[in-house]
Amino acid sequence: MIMNNIVIETENLTKRFGKFTAVDSISFNVRKGEIFGFLGANGAGKTTAMRMLCGLSKPTSGKGTVAGYDITRRPEPIKRNIGYMSQRFSLYEDLKVWENIRLFGGIYGMSDSQIAEKTNELLHTLDFGKDRNTPVKALPLGRKQKLAFSVAIFHEPKIVFLDEPTGGVDPAARRQFWELIYDASDRGIAVFVTTHYMDEAEYCNRVSIMVDGRIKALDTPDKLKCQYNADSMNDVFTHIARTAERTGE
Amino acid sequence: MKPFFACVKKEFYHIIRDVRTVLILLVMPVAQIIIFGFAISTEVRNIRVAVGDPSNDASTQRLINEIDANPYFDITRTIDNPKQIDNLFRRDETDLVIVFEENFNENLLRTGEASLQLITDATEPNKATAVTSYAANVIKSYRNGINKGTARANMQISPEIKLLYNPQQKSAYNFVPGVMGLILMLICAMMTSISIVRERELGTMEVLLASPIKPISVILAKTVPYLTLSIVNLATLLLLSVFVLDVPVAGSLGLLSVLSLLFIFVALSLGLLISTIVNSQPAAMLVSGMVLMMPVMLLSGMIFPIESMPLLLQWISNIIPARWFIAAVKKIMIEGLGFTYVLKETAVLVSMIAVIMLISLKNFKYRLQ
Numbered sequence: 227m228i229m230n231n232i233v234i235e236t237e238n239l240t241k242r243f244g245k246f247t248a249v250d251s252i253s254f255n256v257r258k259g260e261i262f263g264f265l266g267a268n269g270a271g272k273t274t275a276m277r278m279l280c281g282l283s284k285p286t287s288g289k290g291t292v293a294g295y296d297i298t299r300r301p302e303p304i305k306r307n308i309g310y311m312s313q314r315f316s317l318y319e320d321l322k323v324w325e326n327i328r329l330f331g332g333i334y335g336m337s338d339s340q341i342a343e344k345t346n347e348l349l350h351t352l353d354f355g356k357d358r359n360t361p362v363k364a365l366p367l368g369r370k371q372k373l374a375f376s377v378a379i380f381h382e383p384k385i386v387f388l389d390e391p392t393g394g395v396d397p398a399a400r401r402q403f404w405e406l407i408y409d410a411s412d413r414g415i416a417v418f419v420t421t422h423y424m425d426e427a428e429y430c431n432r433v434s435i436m437v438d439g440r441i442k443a444l445d446t447p448d449k450l451k452c453q454y455n456a457d458s459m460n461d462v463f464t465h466i467a468r469t470a471e472r473t474g475e
Numbered sequence: 476m477k478p479f480f481a482c483v484k485k486e487f488y489h490i491i492r493d494v495r496t497v498l499i500l501l502v503m504p505v506a507q508i509i510i511f512g513f514a515i516s517t518e519v520r521n522i523r524v525a526v527g528d529p530s531n532d533a534s535t536q537r538l539i540n541e542i543d544a545n546p547y548f549d550i551t552r553t554i555d556n557p558k559q560i561d562n563l564f565r566r567d568e569t570d571l572v573i574v575f576e577e578n579f580n581e582n583l584l585r586t587g588e589a590s591l592q593l594i595t596d597a598t599e600p601n602k603a604t605a606v607t608s609y610a611a612n613v614i615k616s617y618r619n620g621i622n623k624g625t626a627r628a629n630m631q632i633s634p635e636i637k638l639l640y641n642p643q644q645k646s647a648y649n650f651v652p653g654v655m656g657l658i659l660m661l662i663c664a665m666m667t668s669i670s671i672v673r674e675r676e677l678g679t680m681e682v683l684l685a686s687p688i689k690p691i692s693v694i695l696a697k698t699v700p701y702l703t704l705s706i707v708n709l710a711t712l713l714l715l716s717v718f719v720l721d722v723p724v725a726g727s728l729g730l731l732s733v734l735s736l737l738f739i740f741v742a743l744s745l746g747l748l749i750s751t752i753v754n755s756q757p758a759a760m761l762v763s764g765m766v767l768m769m770p771v772m773l774l775s776g777m778i779f780p781i782e783s784m785p786l787l788l789q790w791i792s793n794i795i796p797a798r799w800f801i802a803a804v805k806k807i808m809i810e811g812l813g814f815t816y817v818l819k820e821t822a823v824l825v826s827m828i829a830v831i832m833l834i835s836l837k838n839f840k841y842r843l844q
Binding site: 280281282302305306308310311312313314315316317318319320321325328329330331332333334335361387 | 493681686
């Protein structure tokens, strides 16, 4: 079903709330293993677009497929094939590290032996051996985010959606986080990531920039910089975002 | 089913990790029932007695002396006209009025039977019961005394007890069913709604909704631990009431459990309904407190008898689930009646579940907007 390794494809995808058009006819595609940056100022419509792709909200018009399934008609199989890490923290603070892993493994229907095996592997790669029984609330933010990402891809989804995953941590911690993203991408998992941080935008394979619900630019960071004659993604972004008429949420 | 059980397990962890809540949930019912229990068994002392003695003979004098000598009673005045009685009570100048019949001694000696009246104010039913039963005991022991000393060994004095103002003593055993209603409502409705709203507030609900687990399973998983806790509490309350407070379960325990389960389901669906209306934990707490707790306390018949409410409030009390539950529990537990007598209550509770569930499922946001 997945043609040319395309895992996300949208065509004039639109979402209106009353008279307000949050997402205005966006079309793009994302390939297997690609790291796709989804940029935009607050209120540009990033989160709404992402929620439609995750099957959390139905589009008003337009088409979209995720992992080969239609987002309007078949949100259920989509949910089995994606991982989701939300802007706000997506693990349970009062549960221990391994309990969180087991919970999400269970929710995605993995067997106990699969969960046990992968848990050990995950704790080892994250260097979480000692923190197996630590309640998540006792972990530093950077480590929580790494754990949340690993849990989001625990069931080996085709795509993982990250909604501002690295909010509140310093560039060094962000870089460590991106190591995990590259690993996932190398394993063939497409990474769909929204972010405010322009240093992160540089790490993406391709970047789309949303303004007022529309995609104003979509290309690799290098080509965008070239096109807008800018030194950094930050300059590109400010140049494009200046055209915005909507104010933040 | 595996995703569902994974969620149930997580809900249990949430509760167990929050030690204070667990303590409140398990200790509060015990504390409440003990407090209410001692409230009904208050001992009454220094009972002021007024005596009406138209026959004024040897027997009545001896009985009056005996009552006066008893540490619990003080004879404070005598009356000669029954019309005075009402006034005495209204001015709170007496707790008990004893009125002898005319020719008390003569009747006692000739027919072997004499009667007197014990009149008390039953607006405080517990006190009224205590006062009259103390007095009846003193009279009985006096009778036993005279029976021993005479040839006719079966002389009878029959005290006729008259409870003024609230003759049926409606609130006597009310508190056990009442506390049951209150606790089950609190745990199921309040805790369930708070835990659903908390999940939404923290943002973890979104992660669950983006996963393959069905939203309805997420919600059902949340109700399981509270259902379990409610059953534990129900058992505790019943054991305490039977063994500590001597309020027996006169009717069928099975029927009582079935009705309690029905009520628990009403409360759970109310909790679900609240969670679909409010957006924050404090709001959930407030709504449960104001919309659920207060009516249960005030309008369910737990404290104030429904029969003595103004008509409007009586009418409103019909939509309080606890009213029907408490009525049914009283019938089964206190009066020992069978299923046919609680058909109406059962039917009301079942239809309440249906209606509330329907509204909340309609409200329930399968997809967050």
